[in-house]
Amino acid sequence: MDISIIQDSIPRLLHGAVITIELTTVSVAIGLCLAVPFAMMRTHRNPQLWMPVYGFNFYFRGTPLLVQIFLVYYGSGQFQELLTQTGLWIFFQEAWFCAVLTLTLNTAAYTSEILRGGIEAIPFGEIEAAKACGMSGSLLYRRIILPKAFRLAWPAYTNEVVFLLQATSLVSIITIMDITGVARMVASRSFAFYELYITAALFYLILVYGVLFVFRKIEYRILIGNR
Amino acid sequence: MFDIKGYGWLLWKGVQLTVLVGVFSMAIAILLGFVGAWGKLSGSRIARTAAGAYTTIIRGVPELVMILLVYYGVPTLIQDIFDVNIDFNPFAAGIATIGFIYGAFSTEVFRGSYLAVSKGQIEAAKASGMNRILLFRRILLPQMWRFALPGLGNVWMVLIKATALVSVIQLPELMRNADIASRSTRLPFTCYFAASLIYLLLTVVSMSIQQRAEAWANRGIRRA
Numbered sequence: 158m159d160i161s162i163i164q165d166s167i168p169r170l171l172h173g174a175v176i177t178i179e180l181t182t183v184s185v186a187i188g189l190c191l192a193v194p195f196a197m198m199r200t201h202r203n204p205q206l207w208m209p210v211y212g213f214n215f216y217f218r219g220t221p222l223l224v225q226i227f228l229v230y231y232g233s234g235q236f237q238e239l240l241t242q243t244g245l246w247i248f249f250q251e252a253w254f255c256a257v258l259t260l261t262l263n264t265a266a267y268t269s270e271i272l273r274g275g276i277e278a279i280p281f282g283e284i285e286a287a288k289a290c291g292m293s294g295s296l297l298y299r300r301i302i303l304p305k306a307f308r309l310a311w312p313a314y315t316n317e318v319v320f321l322l323q324a325t326s327l328v329s330i331i332t333i334m335d336i337t338g339v340a341r342m343v344a345s346r347s348f349a350f351y352e353l354y355i356t357a358a359l360f361y362l363i364l365v366y367g368v369l370f371v372f373r374k375i376e377y378r379i380l381i382g383n384r
Numbered sequence: 385m386f387d388i389k390g391y392g393w394l395l396w397k398g399v400q401l402t403v404l405v406g407v408f409s410m411a412i413a414i415l416l417g418f419v420g421a422w423g424k425l426s427g428s429r430i431a432r433t434a435a436g437a438y439t440t441i442i443r444g445v446p447e448l449v450m451i452l453l454v455y456y457g458v459p460t461l462i463q464d465i466f467d468v469n470i471d472f473n474p475f476a477a478g479i480a481t482i483g484f485i486y487g488a489f490s491t492e493v494f495r496g497s498y499l500a501v502s503k504g505q506i507e508a509a510k511a512s513g514m515n516r517i518l519l520f521r522r523i524l525l526p527q528m529w530r531f532a533l534p535g536l537g538n539v540w541m542v543l544i545k546a547t548a549l550v551s552v553i554q555l556p557e558l559m560r561n562a563d564i565a566s567r568s569t570r571l572p573f574t575c576y577f578a579a580s581l582i583y584l585l586l587t588v589v590s591m592s593i594q595q596r597a598e599a600w601a602n603r604g605i606r607r608a
Contacts, residue, residue: 219587220580221548223559228580231566232573323446330448330552337449344456351457354449362444 162349163356166339173339174360180325180335183257185318188264195265196272196306197298210269217266222324225263230255230331256328264321271317275310276302308379315372319365336360391565391575398561399582405479405557406544412483413539417490424495435491442488447546454481455553478550486543493535498524500531530601537594544586558582
């Protein structure tokens with residue numbers, strides 16, 4: 158056991174933790190913005206609206222995230238000419254962009270299915286009552302359906318955020334120096350494998366239980382009127 | 385569209401190994417799930433703490449880190465402590481790690497399914513003189529399966545996708561072989577997309593098997 162290697166690597170691991178947190182926050186935020194319209198489309202009666210979202214969700218939930226990351230990061234190379242012509246290649250060249258893109262689409266798929274569950278679990282009477290009060294369209298969604306769906310879906314959404322936080326570890330495979338990336342690099346140079354990976358695991362444990370703590374607090378707040 | 389220059393057989397060999405890894409890991413996960421659920425529900429404080437620590441740690445550590453820790457970390461740890469040189473084979477390390485991770489998820493599934501068996505039945509079995517093993521075999525197990533099947537199906541669905549991570553320790557399963565094929569054909573998109581469709585197919589097949597299994601397990605149950 159080599160304590161000094163762990164001590165020396167702590168600053169770098171902290172830097173990796175910042176990257177992990179950034180990736181998670183950006184993907185969760187954009188993913189949520191996508192998931193809300195997706196969930197609204199998914200629960201719509203019109204097949205032209207729900208079918209594309211169904212297909213999207215089916216693909217992103219049915220395939221491993223690692224394949225999706227490779228598909229975007231390495232797969233885009235197959236269309237390099239086309240992407241260069243359209244000026245998109247500068248984005249796909251960047252591992253960071255590919256990672257955020259994949260993580261965002263992946264979490265959008267999972268989150269929209271979670272929100273769909275929430276929307277479908279709303280008692281029919283509440284929507285009927287809102288309609289009877291004269292609400293329709295965006296007002297109905299904004300005031301009644303979405304707030305209620307979020308309350309119902311919050312525990313499941315907490316799990317999704319935790320899973321995404323852990324899933325960001327996969328970006329180390331496409332050369333991003335997040336917690337896992339730093340641990341792998343330092344471990345392969347110093348041969349201090351278990352020391353580094355156990356330290357990295359502790360970093361993740363702290364982050365995961367930190368997220369769970371914050372989300373429980375929010376859950377307590379948003380459910381205050383329902384108890 | 386899927387002209388991958390004769391590398392299709394490589395993907396096919398990869399699928400076989402992926403399914404093999406999945407099945408072995410699932411078997412380990414189910415065994416550990418039983419042990420873990422027993423620990424969580426046991427009267428012994430030590431067993432409860434151990435099972436609680438197991439699920440708490442697994443929930444908080446990414447699969448990739450666990451795989452790297454087991455494959456690269458454990459041999460060096462053993463070397464440091466016992467001064468013996470061992471090397472893990474990627475297959476054994478892969479199924480052990482994935483089984484260990486999803487054992488924690490099946491622990492929760494089995495705990496829930498045990499709690500779903502009504503207390504009166506357990507009391508009745510005890511009253512008719514069954515010992516613990518007979519009670520488990522005749523009363524608990526047949527009913528726990530039924531309650532556990534939906535949860536176990538979900539665990540399997542996540543597990544089979546997680547087997548893709550074993551490719552980082554060079555086990556030639558589907559993901560690793562798609563990687564090899566993409567490098568030699570220089571058609572990364574085609575190869576990875578083909579692999580993703582195969583994973584999708586595995587998911588669809590698993591879903592239909594799960595539905596059948598649930599219908600079979602629920603035979604003879606009256607529904608409202």
